[in-house]
Amino acid sequence: MGAAESRIALRLFACLMVCAANAGYGFNLSEPSPGIFVHRGRQLALDVPGHDDIANIGFIVGRKCVAVIDTGGSMRIGRELRAAVAQHTALPVCYVINTHVHVDHVLGNAAFKSDQPSFVGHTALTQAMARSTEFFLAHYGGDLDSPPGADQIIAPDRVVENELTLDLGGRQLALRAWPTAHSDCDLTVYDGQTGTLWTGDLLFRERLPAVDGSVKGWLKVLDELARMRVRLAVPGHGPITRAVAAALVPERRYLQALTAGVRDELSRGKSPQDAIEHVAAAQKPHWLLWDSVHPHNVMRVIQELEWE
Amino acid sequence: MSIRAIQVCIAAASCLAAVLLAAPPVQALEEATQPSGSAWQLLRTKYYGDRIMGEVDEAYMSLEVPANTPDPAATPLTLRFADDDHRRIKRVRVFIDNNPSPLVATFDFPSAPVTEINMRVRVDRFTSVRAIAETADGGLEMRSGWVKASGGCSAPPSAAAAGVLGEVRVRPSADSKSLQVAIRHPNASGFQIDPRSGDPIPAHYISHIRVNAGPNVLLDVDTGISISENPALRITSDRPIAMPIRVDAVDSETQAHYTASNGSR
Numbered sequence: 068m069g070a071a072e073s074r075i076a077l078r079l080f081a082c083l084m085v086c087a088a089n090a091g092y093g094f095n096l097s098e099p100s101p102g103i104f105v106h107r108g109r110q111l112a113l114d115v116p117g118h119d120d121i122a123n124i125g126f127i128v129g130r131k132c133v134a135v136i137d138t139g140g141s142m143r144i145g146r147e148l149r150a151a152v153a154q155h156t157a158l159p160v161c162y163v164i165n166t167h168v169h170v171d172h173v174l175g176n177a178a179f180k181s182d183q184p185s186f187v188g189h190t191a192l193t194q195a196m197a198r199s200t201e202f203f204l205a206h207y208g209g210d211l212d213s214p215p216g217a218d219q220i221i222a223p224d225r226v227v228e229n230e231l232t233l234d235l236g237g238r239q240l241a242l243r244a245w246p247t248a249h250s251d252c253d254l255t256v257y258d259g260q261t262g263t264l265w266t267g268d269l270l271f272r273e274r275l276p277a278v279d280g281s282v283k284g285w286l287k288v289l290d291e292l293a294r295m296r297v298r299l300a301v302p303g304h305g306p307i308t309r310a311v312a313a314a315l316v317p318e319r320r321y322l323q324a325l326t327a328g329v330r331d332e333l334s335r336g337k338s339p340q341d342a343i344e345h346v347a348a349a350q351k352p353h354w355l356l357w358d359s360v361h362p363h364n365v366m367r368v369i370q371e372l373e374w375e
Numbered sequence: 376m377s378i379r380a381i382q383v384c385i386a387a388a389s390c391l392a393a394v395l396l397a398a399p400p401v402q403a404l405e406e407a408t409q410p411s412g413s414a415w416q417l418l419r420t421k422y423y424g425d426r427i428m429g430e431v432d433e434a435y436m437s438l439e440v441p442a443n444t445p446d447p448a449a450t451p452l453t454l455r456f457a458d459d460d461h462r463r464i465k466r467v468r469v470f471i472d473n474n475p476s477p478l479v480a481t482f483d484f485p486s487a488p489v490t491e492i493n494m495r496v497r498v499d500r501f502t503s504v505r506a507i508a509e510t511a512d513g514g515l516e517m518r519s520g521w522v523k524a525s526g527g528c529s530a531p532p533s534a535a536a537a538g539v540l541g542e543v544r545v546r547p548s549a550d551s552k553s554l555q556v557a558i559r560h561p562n563a564s565g566f567q568i569d570p571r572s573g574d575p576i577p578a579h580y581i582s583h584i585r586v587n588a589g590p591n592v593l594l595d596v597d598t599g600i601s602i603s604e605n606p607a608l609r610i611t612s613d614r615p616i617a618m619p620i621r622v623d624a625v626d627s628e629t630q631a632h633y634t635a636s637n638g639s640r
Contacts, residue, residue: 194571201568206525213397336491336548336555339451339611340439345534362445366495370605373557374544 094147100261100299102128102238104155106148108139108171108225108304110274112359119210120144120255122268123301127258129235132161135184136256136265139176141210141218145175146360150181162233164242166267166303167250169279170203174210176221186309187233188223189244190254194268196222227254245269248285249303250278251361255292259353262298264311272305274329275354277319278364281371289319321350329368330375383399393508393589414472415503422468422478426427428507430515436467438506438518438529447527449495449603458613466509467500469614473502475528475566479601491553491611491628495603497527497564520596532576543622543635551615554606558624558633561611581606582627589617 096106100118111117119141120283125136126148132154138145152160160182165173167189173196176186199351200220208215225231234240241257256265268277269288278285293315300311308314328346337345343362352359394588419428439453456464469479479496498504505519542559558581565578580600586593586608593616598606610616624633 127377197571197573200566201529209531292609332548333555334611336546336553338453338611339495340493342452343445343451362441364445366445366449367450370495373555373605373607374538374559 068191071087094151096151097307098126099301100258100263103258103261103263103299103301104128104151105307106139107306110304110355112145113171113255114359117122118173119123119171119207122169122303123307123320124172124175125265125301125306126160126255127235127238127240128156128158129238130158131234131236133160134233134235134240135160135163135179136164137166137267137297138163138178140171140174140207142175142178142212144177144203148175149178153164161235162187163221164188164233164240164254166254166256166265167252168192169212169233169250169268170199170207172267172303173220173221174203174207177212177219180221185225186221187225187227187231187242188225189229189254190226191244191252192254193222195250195252196220203223210352225235245288246284247280248288249278250280253280253288257295257297262295262296263293263301264293264299265301265302269304270300270302270305270314271318272302272308273355273358274304275356275365278322278325278367279358282322282368283371286322286326287298287320289315289322299369319352321347321354324350325368327374329365329372332375333369333373338346338367339366342369376447381614387454414477415470415505416476418472419468423507426515428515429520433518434506435462436464436506436518436574437449438520439506440504440520440522442521442523444498444524444527447498447524448530448533449560450498450522450524450527452494452496452504454482454492456488456490458490458510459526462514463488463511464508465511468507468509470505470507471498471502471522472505474499474601475564478599480599481597483595484593485595487506488612488614489594489610489612490608493607493609493611495607497530497601498541499566501527514600514636521527524542524608528600529568531567532561532563537607541624541626541631541633543624543633544639545620545622547618547620547625547636547637549617551618552613553611554586554610554616554620556584556610556622557586558606558622560604560606560626560633562600562602562604562606565598578627580627581624581633583625584608585623586610587621591617593617593620602631 090320108121108123111121124137126133156229161185163179163184165188204215213220227242231242238327243255245253323349343365435457437455444450467482470477503519508516538559544557545556563579564577567576569576581598584596618639622635
């Protein structure tokens with residue numbers, strides 16, 4: 068597909084998503100592989116209506132119990148997900164796994180409180196949730212139950228330092244904590260039975276990846292993800308895919324262009340504004356939400372690379 | 376500085392900045408329709424009394440800030456000045472009206488003309504950002520812009536949480552017309568919370584930066600807590616800047632002088 072066609076396709080896609088949002092299509096859910104249930108988030112910015120439903124979230128059903136993976140950006144979405152679980156199984160929710168700290172993945176956690184699950188995350192997630200709580204309440208309080216309170220921000224009670232296996236009854240989930248990449252608390256979930264890798268925001272598709280950790284760390288993690296034997300990938304944002312290696316390519320291409328571009332701007336003594344305008348500009352047609360994410364990424368990467 | 380040290384530093388980078396994907400929702404509408412007029416009136420009286428203040432055009436001085444900041448804790452800010460021998464700018468103050476400490480920096484230019492300055496600042500909430508130039512003949516000129524942001528002053532420490540405190544880096548461009556100065560320092564605002572203990576982090580910042588170019592002082596800057604962590608200044612001139620460059624930065628707490636010359640690390 069050429070650049071022009073992909074641009075048109077992206078626009079069409081964006082339009083479809085908006086139309087779907089406006090039509091109130093309700094809570095979509097698919098089962099791309101047996102026992103793997105995914106709700107597709109919309110490709111919207113974080114400051115528009117519907118911003119609480121932008122991440123891919125879902126659950127995996129074993130013989131004994133259910134693991135929920137990410138809970139969406141509001142109590143409303145968390146409850147929708149809980150209801151979706153109940154539609155498909157009467158088994159209890161024994162784990163709620165958060166792939167990282169970002170608002171669109173964790174604000175529905177409290178919707179699962181009454182299940183009394185174990186909340187599981189990266190060992191750095193505990194601290195990340197603590198330092199984010201005030202920010203969540205101040206800026207996303209409207210996405211919590213009223214009145215918004217810190218009791219609705221739920222940090223992990225079980226943390227993953229490197230790897231951890233969870234047993235859902237005849238189904239083992241391999242959790243892996245990664246070094247700083249998209250964030251400082253990225254966690255992936257691998258279901259051996261179906262070869263499904265839940266990447267969290269280590270993989271963005273269509274929506275521009277947001278760098279909140281380390282671009283250099285992220286590129287290293289992508290190399291490792293590419294070496295894993297995965298049959299199905301559930302990205303943090305964008306469509307589920309069986310062509311996993313190919314799905315990593317656009318993100319790697321952008322992150323490489325971002326790194327090389329910022330390095331070049333720094334070495335030539337260019338200003339941040341110049342960097343925002345020029346770095347990786349050729350990648351723009353391939354991504355959604357460029358203008359709301361790319362400047363942030365450039366500023367982040369400048370701060371990461373200026374001390375090289 | 377080693378790659379390892381950079382990694383340690385990055386590892387400390389905040390997950391938080393849920394700022395991450397886009398700017399947070401815009402503040403209440405009344406804030407937008409009732410800008411920081413009163414804050415500015417107090418500041419104006421304090422710093423300039425009833426002196427007349429002109430609003431110059433962009434050709435003489437411009438202030439560039441993003442309407443939607445990509446990062447409230449590290450918002451890029453650019454000042455540009457005309458090289459006008461007749462109305463030479465000797466001092467520029469930068470204000471962020473609605474920050475807890477609105478005076479961001481006071482730049483003094485004793486000699487050589489500077490045509491552009493880039494820096495990163497903390498923006499705490501929806502605000503006016505202003506640059507007021509004082510010319511050698513005593514005139515005052517102002518430029519201003521609006522920034523939508525929130526939480527820039529209380530955002531937790533990230534990149535500066537590790538690294539060597541007070542390390543200074545000087546990097547001139549190939550044509551010597553621009554200069555990047557970077558200082559490793561948390562520049563703690565006093566409004567940040569230590570996520571481990573829950574205690575406030577005391578203010579600890581770079582209070583002054585002097586940049587010498589050859590035998591002369593290129594600029595003197597009084598700085599404060601509205602400057603982002605790891606303070607970075609990019610200075611541009613329309614002519615080659617005299618070498619060597621020597622930077623001297625003062626720590627607000629210890630009064631230590633952090634120094635570097637170009638070529639040194």
